[in-house]
Amino acid sequence: MNLFGTLRAPQELLFGAGQRHALGGIAAALGQRALIVTDARLAADDDFVALVGKVRDAGLAVLVDSSTLPDVPVEAASTSAKEARSFAPDLVIGIGGGSCLDMAKCVALLLAHGGRSQDYYGENNVPGPVLPIIAVPTTAGTGSEVTPVAVLSDSERSLKVGISSPHLIPTVSICDPDLTMSCPPSLTAIAGADALTHAIEAFTAIRRDPVPGITRQRVFIGKNELSDQFALRAITLLWQGLEPACRNGGDRAAREKVMLGATLAGLAFGVAGTAAAHAIQYPVGALTHTAHGLGVACLMPYVMTWNAPVIGNELARIAQAAGLDGPEEVIPELASLFARIGIPSTLSELGLEESRIGWVAEQSMGISRLIQNNPRPLTPEDMHNLVAAAHRGDRSSLS
Incomplete structure (x- = not known):
């Protein structure tokens, strides 16, 4: 038997109740200007507000982008990246369900390499590392917090499409099941x-x-x-x-x-x-x-x-x-x-x-x-x- 195996994973993966409280220290080790990507519903959630506070308390400048839509329209990712450029983030934090994490990946990609999301469709078309990403899932399903994939909706093709590259794997993932209780x-x-x-x-x-x-x-x-x-x-x-x-x-x-x-x-x-x-x-x-x-x-x-x-x-x-x-x-x-x-x-x-x-x-x-x-x-x-x-x-x- 050929016992071949390979693993692609975040540099650090934290799992467990309460681990979300480590976010501030982890973010401070990766950058000083954090773009936090989420959706409109979560942006008003007490847990989310507390997490943003922990990042600020760790000394980071923070910009919250709560524009994520279900299934991430390709145009939305491009718009968010464009609007974030003047803030000059050096770190992207995705907090939310799979769409929020996919949005964070795409924005980190576009901020690092420019162009449009469409330029990177398919496998291995991301030319190099993207901005560091911290993924904090609030649902238990897509696995986007550890995968090399971001899924988008392309209205021109009337299909969902994927960008697949090991460069999209988050740098750190914080999986706290308490965030799924609601x-x-x-x-x-x-x-x-x-x-x-x-x-x-x-x-x-x-x-x-x-x-x-x-x-x-x-x-x-x-x-x-x-x-x-x-x-x-x-x-x-x-x-x-x-x-x-x-x-x-x-x-x-x-x-x-x-x-x-x-x-x-x-x-x-x-x-x-x-x-x-x-x-x-x-x-x-x-x-x-x-x-x-x-x-x-x-x-x-x-x-x-x-x-x-x-x-x-x-x-x-x-x-x-x-x-x-x-x-x-x-x-x-x-x-x-x-x-x-x-x-x-x-x-x-x-x-x-x-x-x-x-x-x-x-x-x-x-x-x-x-x-x-x-x-x-x-x-x-x-x-x-x-x-x-x-x-x-x-x-x-x-x-």
Whole structure:
């Protein structure tokens, strides 16, 4: 066996209740002029105001940008970077959900290298280091606090697009589960389901020949020994904690499991990558304007059913991680878990019109960096059948 593994991660990662209070000292070690990126709702939150105060108390000049919108329109990132230039920040702090963290990454990129976000679409197109980034997530889902990816919405393409580069990995991440305690059940479910999908797709991704230099050629290199360990632990934590956290937001132990699971899933897919479920969700989300986590979680049982003939070993290990009796239980139990926390079971329920199945399939195939990461190859006809099955709710047709 070739025990190849690789890891990309922040220089420092803090996890635990109360760790947000370390923000001021950490920021002071990285810069003297901090641009803090968040959204309008969080900007008025007591925890956020306290965090800003800690940064100021540490002696930093602070500018708060609360303009982050859901799904980060590309124009918004460019506007924020332009407006921040006169402040001349030497540090960017992202506080909030995945969109706030992605916005912080894009602004740090544009402040360092100029141009437009569109100039950096795809993999490895960021020419060098960006401004130091501190990521402080307030939701447990995207894993953006540890990943090399920023996702944006491009109205011209009617799709979400990604900028993928190791230079986008935050310098420091502070993951404090106390910040997730006020998340409503619906957001907890959507974000947590997204995280579980990250872990499963990373663990079941293709395993490539680890030729020297593969980590420079690709951002998403496929599963490996290190990503597998993070993914399996994430699956255990999320399977145990997600439903209790949705049922009782005050369950501190469940909140801790979900947030740690989301962060570990980010460490897993940040190098292994995601696959077909995420590829399909890009066009589905563009058409239905539904939350990313809803789409990928809805799709995951169908994609796993398609992949099942080539992921037998992985299904067995997922079953063990989730405390199930055998690999045959994984897909139905995952679908059942998602249903219990309110995830739609079909693309029809998400609002996708049957007439758009062909367009979704065509667009999905065009997201080659994710399709190439899928463990079982997909032809255009296969993809059409997969999307159609997910639309009508028929996993049996994919077996």
